[in-house]
Amino acid sequence: MRSFLSACLATLLCLPAAAMAADKPLSQEDVAWLDRVTFGADSATVASYRDLGRRRFLQAQLHPKGDGLPQPIATQIAGFDVMKTPADTLLAQVRDQYRDIKDMPDGDAKQEARKALQKQGNQYAQQAQAAELLRAVYDENQLREQMVWFWLNHFSVFQNKGRVRWLVADYAQNTIRPHALGKFRDLVMATLKSPAMLEYLDNAQNARDKINENYARELMELHTLGVNSGYSQADVQSLARVLTGVGVNFDGQPRKLRPDMRQYYVQEGVFEFNPNRHDFSDQVLLGKTIKGGGFDEVEKAVDLIVSQPACATFVSTKLAKYFVSDNPPPSLIAAMAKTFRRSDGDIAEVMDTMLTSKEFIASLGKRYKDPTQFLVSTMRLAYDGKPVENPRPLVNWINQLGQAPFGRITPDGWPTVDSEWSSSGQIAKRFEIARAIGSGANHLFDLDEAGTRSIGGFPQLTTPTYYATIEPTLGPKTRNALSQATSQQEWNTFLLSSPEFNYR
Amino acid sequence: MDRRQFLFALAATVPALTLGGKVFAAPASSPRFLLVFLRGGYDANNLLVPYSSDFYYESRPSIALAKPTAGDPKSVRALDANWALAPAVAQTMGPLWDKKQLAFIPFAGTDDLSRSHFETQDNIESGEGSDARNYASGFMGRLSGVLRGVPPIAFTDALPLSFRGTGDVPNVSLKGAGKAVFDDRQSKILASMYEGTSLQAAATDGLQLRQQVAQDLQTEMVAASRGAVNARGFAQQGQRMATLMKDKFRLGFVDVGGWDTHVNQGGADGQLANNLDNLSQGLAAFADGLGDAEWNNTVVVVVSEFGRTFRENGNKGTDHGHGTTYWVLGGKVNGGHIAGSQVAVNAGSLLQNRDYPVLNNYRDVLGGLMKRMYGLSDADVGTVFPAAKPRDLQLV
Numbered sequence: 001m002r003s004f005l006s007a008c009l010a011t012l013l014c015l016p017a018a019a020m021a022a023d024k025p026l027s028q029e030d031v032a033w034l035d036r037v038t039f040g041a042d043s044a045t046v047a048s049y050r051d052l053g054r055r056r057f058l059q060a061q062l063h064p065k066g067d068g069l070p071q072p073i074a075t076q077i078a079g080f081d082v083m084k085t086p087a088d089t090l091l092a093q094v095r096d097q098y099r100d101i102k103d104m105p106d107g108d109a110k111q112e113a114r115k116a117l118q119k120q121g122n123q124y125a126q127q128a129q130a131a132e133l134l135r136a137v138y139d140e141n142q143l144r145e146q147m148v149w150f151w152l153n154h155f156s157v158f159q160n161k162g163r164v165r166w167l168v169a170d171y172a173q174n175t176i177r178p179h180a181l182g183k184f185r186d187l188v189m190a191t192l193k194s195p196a197m198l199e200y201l202d203n204a205q206n207a208r209d210k211i212n213e214n215y216a217r218e219l220m221e222l223h224t225l226g227v228n229s230g231y232s233q234a235d236v237q238s239l240a241r242v243l244t245g246v247g248v249n250f251d252g253q254p255r256k257l258r259p260d261m262r263q264y265y266v267q268e269g270v271f272e273f274n275p276n277r278h279d280f281s282d283q284v285l286l287g288k289t290i291k292g293g294g295f296d297e298v299e300k301a302v303d304l305i306v307s308q309p310a311c312a313t314f315v316s317t318k319l320a321k322y323f324v325s326d327n328p329p330p331s332l333i334a335a336m337a338k339t340f341r342r343s344d345g346d347i348a349e350v351m352d353t354m355l356t357s358k359e360f361i362a363s364l365g366k367r368y369k370d371p372t373q374f375l376v377s378t379m380r381l382a383y384d385g386k387p388v389e390n391p392r393p394l395v396n397w398i399n400q401l402g403q404a405p406f407g408r409i410t411p412d413g414w415p416t417v418d419s420e421w422s423s424s425g426q427i428a429k430r431f432e433i434a435r436a437i438g439s440g441a442n443h444l445f446d447l448d449e450a451g452t453r454s455i456g457g458f459p460q461l462t463t464p465t466y467y468a469t470i471e472p473t474l475g476p477k478t479r480n481a482l483s484q485a486t487s488q489q490e491w492n493t494f495l496l497s498s499p500e501f502n503y504r
Numbered sequence: 505m506d507r508r509q510f511l512f513a514l515a516a517t518v519p520a521l522t523l524g525g526k527v528f529a530a531p532a533s534s535p536r537f538l539l540v541f542l543r544g545g546y547d548a549n550n551l552l553v554p555y556s557s558d559f560y561y562e563s564r565p566s567i568a569l570a571k572p573t574a575g576d577p578k579s580v581r582a583l584d585a586n587w588a589l590a591p592a593v594a595q596t597m598g599p600l601w602d603k604k605q606l607a608f609i610p611f612a613g614t615d616d617l618s619r620s621h622f623e624t625q626d627n628i629e630s631g632e633g634s635d636a637r638n639y640a641s642g643f644m645g646r647l648s649g650v651l652r653g654v655p656p657i658a659f660t661d662a663l664p665l666s667f668r669g670t671g672d673v674p675n676v677s678l679k680g681a682g683k684a685v686f687d688d689r690q691s692k693i694l695a696s697m698y699e700g701t702s703l704q705a706a707a708t709d710g711l712q713l714r715q716q717v718a719q720d721l722q723t724e725m726v727a728a729s730r731g732a733v734n735a736r737g738f739a740q741q742g743q744r745m746a747t748l749m750k751d752k753f754r755l756g757f758v759d760v761g762g763w764d765t766h767v768n769q770g771g772a773d774g775q776l777a778n779n780l781d782n783l784s785q786g787l788a789a790f791a792d793g794l795g796d797a798e799w800n801n802t803v804v805v806v807v808s809e810f811g812r813t814f815r816e817n818g819n820k821g822t823d824h825g826h827g828t829t830y831w832v833l834g835g836k837v838n839g840g841h842i843a844g845s846q847v848a849v850n851a852g853s854l855l856q857n858r859d860y861p862v863l864n865n866y867r868d869v870l871g872g873l874m875k876r877m878y879g880l881s882d883a884d885v886g887t888v889f890p891a892a893k894p895r896d897l898q899l900v
Contacts, residue, residue, distance in 0.1 A: 202766045202819065210818020214766040217620075217824070227620045233856070368703075402661040402677075409761045410543065412622045415662075422703055423663035425675040428710030431694055432685050481697045490690070498697050 030054070031469045032364035035504040036323065037061060037355060038142035040377025042384045043465045045142065058355060061143035062181060062348045068140030072387040077131045080169075082124040087170035087195065088270045092252055094121070094166055121165035125406060128159075128169035130391040132405045133398065136376045138385065147180040147347070148172065149372060150322055152405060153413035155191040155223060157200040159406035163250075164200050168406045171196035184315060184345035185306045188223060192302065193271040195248045201411060204247040206240060207277035216240035218411045220305065226317075229310035231286060238283040242290055242301045245278030247271075264294030273298070312340035316350060322416045323354060324363045332359040368418040369502050371401035374430060377504070378437050378496050381466065382459035388444040389455070397433050402426065431497045438492030458489045461496075473500045534654050535801050535877050535900075536749055538756040538790070539644060539666065540831075541629075542783070542808035544763030545621060547776055547822050548829035548860070549814060552608050552842075553580045554849040555588040563815040567771050567822075578772035583608075586849075587842050592777035596784040600791070600833060604840035605799075607899055609830040611846060611863040613810055619824040621764070624809040628866060629665035631889050641669020643867075643888050647874060648673065648755055650884040657753040659745055666757050672705040674713045678744040684715040691715070720747055738786030746793025749802075760786075763808065767819040787833060800835030803877060803900060805870065811860050814849075827860030830869070832899050843897045844869065867892035876900050 026034075026046065034041045034049055037058065049057050067074060077083060082090070097117050104110040132152070136145045152172060159165045175194040179187040191197045198204040201215035216239035221227045249255075249272040257265055257276065264275035273295040280292040288304055290297050305311060316336035320328035336353050343349040354360055369377065375397055379388075388394070398404050403414050403421075414420075436442050440458030447453040474482075478498040485491035495501060553569050554560050561568050570579040572588060580588035581598060587608070589597065600606040616627040616634045627634055631643025642665045648656040649670035658667050658675040667673040686694065691711040698707040721744060738760055749756055762779055769776040787806070791799050811828035832839065844864035847853045855861040871885045871894035885894050 202821075205767050205819040207818065212766055212817055212819050212821070213823050214764075221620055222622075227618055227623045233619065410621060410764070419668070420662050422706060423658075423675045424672065424706040424710035424713060425660075425677060426662065426710070427703065427707050428714045431711070435685060477699055478697050481693045484693050493690075494693060494697070497694055499701055499703070 026050070026468055028472065029361065029364065031473070032504070033361070035377070035469075036360075036364060036367070038380075039136055039146060039373060040380045040504070041465055041469045042380040043463065044140065044385055046465055046468060048140070058143075058352070061141065062352055064141035064144045064181070069135065069138055070385065070387060073134050073138045076387070076391070077134060080127040080131060082127045082166075082169040083131070083173075086269075087167060087174070090124075090166050090170075091163065091195070091248075091250060091270055094163060095250060095252070121163075125159040125165040125168055126392075126395055128172060129395045129398070129405045129407075131169060132172055133376070133394040134388075134391055136372065137379045137383075137394075138387070143351070144177075144180050146323075147351075148177050149405075150319070151176045151180055151187060153408070153416075154318065155187075155197065156408050156411050156413035157196045157406060158409050158411075160409075162199050164196050164406075167194075167196040167199065170194075172405075179347075181348040181351070182346075184311075184340070184347055185302065187347070188219075188302055188306060189299075191223070192219070192246065192298070193268060195270045198246065198248055198271070203243055204250075206244050206246070208241075208244050208279040211237070211240050211244070213237060213240040216243055219243075222412055224305050224314065225308060225310045226314040229308075229314065235285055238285045238290075239301060241279045241281070241283050242285065242297045245274045245276070246295075246298060247274060247277065249274075266295045306345060309337070309341070312337040312345070315345075316340055316354075319350065320354060324360055325367065326417050326419075329359045332357055365503060367504055368422050369504055370414070370416065370421045371398060371403040371426075371430070372405075373504065374502060375401065375433065377501075378434065381463075381470070381501075382437055382461060382492070382496075383444075384463055384465060390443050390446045390451075393436070393442045393444050397436070401429060401433060430502070431493070434496035435493040438496050439489035458492060460488075461492050470495075470501065474498070475500065533801075534651070534754055535803060536754045536756070536794075536798070537647075537874075537877065538745070538749065538758070538802070538804045540783075540787070540804060540806040541625075541664070541666070541757070541759040542763050542806065543621070543625060543759050543761045544765075544808070545624075545810045545812055545824055546763035546779070546808045546828065547765055547769060547812045548610065548808070548827075549811065549822075550769070550771070550776055551590050551593065551780060552583075552610055552829045553588045553590060554586060555580055555582065556586045557849040559850045560814075565816070566820045567769060567816050569771055584842065590777070590780055591772050592780040593784040596781075596788040600788075601840055605791075605833060605835055605837050607832045607837060607839040607841055607843045609832065609844040609864050609869060609897070610842065611827045611860055612807075612830040612844065612866055612869065613827045613860075613862040613864075614866055615862060617826065619810065619826065621809055621824070626665060628807065628809055631666075631867060633867075633891055636890070639665060639668075642666035643870070644755065644757055645670040645673060646888045650880065650887055651755070651878060654754045655752060656755040657748065657757075659741065659748075659756060659758040664757055664759065672709060674709045676713055676717050678721075678741045684711075684718040686711060686714075716752070717748065720752075723747075737782045739782065739789045740786075742786030742789035743793045746790045750794055750798055765812070765821050766817065766823060767821040769821045791833070791835075796835065803832065803834040803837060803873070805873070806831035806833075807866065813859050814854055815858075825859030826855050827862045830864075830866070832873070834900070836900060838899050843899060844895075864895075864897075865892075868895040869897060872896040873899055 034045060038045050101110060101113045104113060139145050157164055157171060159168050171194055175190045179190055201218055202212045203215035206212040213236050217236045220231050225231060248270050249267060255265060255274055261275040266273035275294055282292050283290045285301055286304060290300050316333050320333055320336060336350050339350050339353040408414050440456050443451050445454055445456040447455060478500055481494050482491055485494055550569055555571050569590060572582045573579040578591050580591060581594045582588045597606055614624060614628050614634060616624045618624060626639050629642045630639050632638055644666040645668050656667060656673045658664055658673060659678050660675055661677045663673060663675045695708045695711060698704045745756060745758060760783055765776050794802055807830050808828050810824060810826050812822035812825040817823050867889040871889040871892045874880055874888060875885050875894050876896060877900055
């Protein structure tokens with residue numbers, strides 16, 4: 001038995017045949033379904049799907065238990081500087097550094113110190129980007145990772161504003177990921193209390209008599225209800241007043257509060273609700289009166305907003321636009337919104353409704369992959385779970401493809417319409433990234449910082465997974481192109497660039 | 505001025521360009537048009553300053569720009585009795601104003617009152633009336649459709665809504681353009697896989713454009729290295745846009761972000777001033793890069809989705825507003841004055857006691873401008889801006 005196995009491993013060629021003979025072949029629909037529910041099939045996903053069947057596979061994906069990262073990747077992420085320090089400690093360090101720099105005399109040294117601090121922040125943000133990409137490629141909880149991407153985009157923050165660059169790793173890991181398949185209300189509250197969001201949309205500055213309506217507006221327009229859903233300019237201003245005092249305690253000092261105000265003070269980590277900055281007057285929001293109070297007002301306002309029928313429809317529509325099509329069928333949105341209302345905004349249940357619908361099945365194979373889906377599926381096919389040593393090329397590529405995590409300057413997140421990612425300039429760039437991965441001309445497997453020691457090489461794409469999933473789908477034009485390849489590297493480049501691989 | 509005077513650029517011999525299967529020998533005499541979109545709703549009140557209005561100074565206690573003061577580079581530069589130019593753009597745009605190659609249109613914008621960036625940007629780029637909400641095509645795309653033979657290009661990562669809808673429009677980001685990585689044989693094989701698909705033209709054009717741009721910018725960089733071109737941000741993009749629009753492309757779009765200044769937007773210095781400086785350097789570099797003769801045959805319009813609140817907010821910033829100020833630049837632009845309908849700037853003239861009203865609808869104004877530039881028929885203008893009422897502000 002042992003010698004049979006090693007003989008088989010020695011000749012890769014016998015693997016596809018053996019695998020196909022041992023297991024039930026996947027149908028085209030199975031393959032297309034897997035490609036949509038995950039970031040792209042790899043051999044572990046295919047094996048799990050064969051083992052569990054569609055229903056149980058989906059349940060496992062909708063209700064993941066803990067981390068599904070292979071040990072080397074979990075260790076790699078845990079080793080990032082930004083992961084070793086909790087957000088409040090990190091912010092305290094940054095605060096002290098800012099203060100020290102401020103006290104320095106003007107001159108070159110001060111400039112250098114300022115630059116060094118920004119550089120550190122940028123490195124931390126890059127580590128956060130790398131962590132998200134590594135999880136997308138390697139975590140077996142593929143649906144949750146897609147949801148994390150989706151919600152990070154829905155509740156988008158931009159790393160290059162203020163202190164956000166130090167906060168994005170915490171934002172992804174502790175604000176978004178725990179709620180990615182939970183209750184929508186909890187997700188809204190988590191983002192509302194997150195220093196990254198409060199800093200990015202300026203609510204940390206919003207105070208009684210110093211109203212800043214930026215976050216209030218986007219909370220209704222982008223996060224919950226959608227523009228033209230019935231709220232008015234007056235509602236934006238009322239919500240902004242409700243949100244006064246919702247901010248961050250960045251200086252770490254206890255607040256001086258009048259005795260009657262102390263009961264209202266709330267602090268959770270860096271987040272604080274500071275009654276000194278709050279407007280306690282009654283507000284009328286969406287036709288309902290929110291009685292003046294403390295943080296209670298905010299809870300009531302969020303409850304009111306997320307229970308609007310418009311919220312169920314808006315969130316369902318956005319999910320369907322990402323997972324199903326640019327113009328999802330109204331019947332599907334109605335079913336999802338119904339589940340949303342019935343289940344009190346349970347995201348996993350809404351996803352279940354969507355992923356088991358006939359509309360979902362009918363849409364399979366017709367979506368053009370966005371850059372993240374392209375890059376992650378490429379890595380999953382090309383390296384099939386083999387852990388990269390150096391994730392920096394991934395970060396560079398997603399930046400070049402124009403869809404960096406935490407890189408959208410405006411709070412609307414990256415667009416999800418197919419045509420936004422298939423312009424001539426983007427297609428050409430995608431072919432170039434396909435070449436960088438397919439030819440092995442990259443630094444994914446560098447063993448040292450300088451890139452002088454590498455265990456790289458170009459990937460072998462003709463794996464059992466390839467034969468089980470992609471090969472049967474290839475059309476004559478792609479087969480003809482592949483036959484003209486003059487090297488394995490070029491063959492890889494053409495395959496990863498092909499229309500069949502770029503739709504899911 | 506007569507339109508024919510405007511169309512006087514010299515014929516140049518330019519290699520033909522094949523995109524989307526069509527051969528474009530760049531028509532040497534058609535005017536160039538570049539649309540610059542400032543995304544985020546820029547604070548027009550601190551660009552074109554109503555310095556004769558006491559209300560301006562009352563409304564902006566910490567961010568108002570100082571009245572014209574001789575010898576003070578941080579004060580505004582008076583353009584006429586009512587309006588003045590921000591110091592951040594005085595060095596770059598002042599000379600163009602003096603040459604009457606720059607005009608401003610205050611109280612400009614759309615009738616979309618959502619004050620949502622995304623809604624209003626889409627509304628403007630679609631070029632349709634505010635009730636239409638038909639975002640399948642944009643006005644630049646439709647303009648490209650009626651002009652025929654005026655090669656379009658978007659200098660953006662993604663194809664903007666403005667250019668959607670009428671055939672294939674190539675796009676290329678100029679932020680970091682390097683060597684093309686595929687040779688002709690590989691490009692042909694790659695493109696062949698997309699034959700017969702909806703992405704056929706985009707795949708073919710993308711590969712070809714990458715090679716073209718790489719070549720052109722290589723030449724430009726060699727040429728520029730002897731001069732002292734400011735390579736910072738948009739200034740470099742302005743230079744590169746000129747390189748590409750000089751010969752090959754004549755209808756362009758570029759966007760510049762970062763104008764959503766809710767907090768600490770600054771006054772003569774600070775984030776808004778930095779953005780305006782960067783923008784105006786890019787525009788000046790674009791004009792310089794084209795050279796006098798080609799600049800004379802070029803019109804640049806700078807727009808934004810809306811202006812901002814006239815009063816500063818509690819955080820020395822401004823919130824979303826309505827009317828804004830458009831810029832019109834070009835060698836033969838009838839500039840040096842403030843154009844379009846206007847109203848005195850005081851508390852009573854604000855819309856909803858908040859921001860500038862829109863007196864110059866962008867569809868009417870741009871429709872009128874394009875009609876004059878290209879001699880479009882009423883039917884053509886109607887295609888570009890359905891049901892607009894073109895207004896001729898005589899800017900070209």
